[in-house]
Amino acid sequence: MVISKTSTILETSPDNLQIFQKLIYAESLLDKIQELEGKYSKPRITKKTLTQLSDTLLTEHSIEIPDVLQKYNLSHSDILPGVQCPNCNKFEMEYISASWRCSICKFTAKKAHLPAINDYFLIVNQSITRRQLAKFLKMEPMKARNILHTIKLPSTGIKRGAKYFLPKNCIFSPHDENSMEKGGFFT
Numbered sequence: 001m002v003i004s005k006t007s008t009i010l011e012t013s014p015d016n017l018q019i020f021q022k023l024i025y026a027e028s029l030l031d032k033i034q035e036l037e038g039k040y041s042k043p044r045i046t047k048k049t050l051t052q053l054s055d056t057l058l059t060e061h062s063i064e065i066p067d068v069l070q071k072y073n074l075s076h077s078d079i080l081p082g083v084q085c086p087n088c089n090k091f092e093m094e095y096i097s098a099s100w101r102c103s104i105c106k107f108t109a110k111k112a113h114l115p116a117i118n119d120y121f122l123i124v125n126q127s128i129t130r131r132q133l134a135k136f137l138k139m140e141p142m143k144a145r146n147i148l149h150t151i152k153l154p155s156t157g158i159k160r161g162a163k164y165f166l167p168k169n170c171i172f173s174p175h176d177e178n179s180m181e182k183g184g185f186f187t
Contacts, residue, residue, distance in 0.1 A: 002026055068123045079123060082138045083116050095139045098146075113137055113147060118166075127163045 003010075004026040012019055024032050045053075069075065082091035083100055087107035093100040100112035120128055120136050128136075134144035148155075153164040 002029055076124065079119075081136050083112050086112060095137070095143050095147075114151075117151070121166045127165050129163055130160070133164075 001023050002025070003023060006025060006027065008025075010019075010023065069078075080091050083093035083095075084091050085093050085102040085105060085107055086109060088102060088105040090102065090104045092103045093109075093112055094103055095113075099108050099110050101108045116137055117128075117133070120133075124136070125132075130141055130145050130148060133148060134141040137144060137147075148164055154167055155162045155164045157163055
């Protein structure tokens with residue numbers, strides 16, 4: 001255990017002095033690390049084993065997605081469909097010529113749909129069909145197909161039976177649409 005505050009005073013019974021072998025003040029930490037490196041110079045784990053362990057941890061890591069509707073006692077009808085304008089926050093964006101345009105403030109953005117798709121995956125369901133996306137974003141199904149093709153979501157099935165999923169441990173970044181490549185994801 002490392003104690004960062006030098007004014008800390010520890011008192012113990014005379015028969016409990018071994019506690020001081022497990023405690024160290026922060027100012028002595030580097031000296032203790034050097035002492036341990038000298039004492040244990042031979043690695044206990046091989047680089048190959050360390051790499052395997054690292055790969056396993058990364059593979060097995062998953063983000064828990066809570067059931068928001070149940071947690072907050074909401075129903076699907078409580079969720080507003082559509083694409084929210086990043087400028088005026090109204091759900092009045094229309095997909096026109098590969099871009100989203102707000103019918104209220106006239107703001108345009110190419111990737112305004114990404115936060116809505118995140119919301120769908122996090123709140124409504126962990127998979128989506130082309131028809132569900134079209135209904136949720138309030139757009140034509142063929143345009144929804146183009147969006148799904150553009151963002152390159154993993155899928156199962158073909159044509160009308162296809163279901164799309166958000167890649168494991170991944171969300172879309174709504175913050176800087178200029179820094180994201182076509183079909184790219186931020187994790």
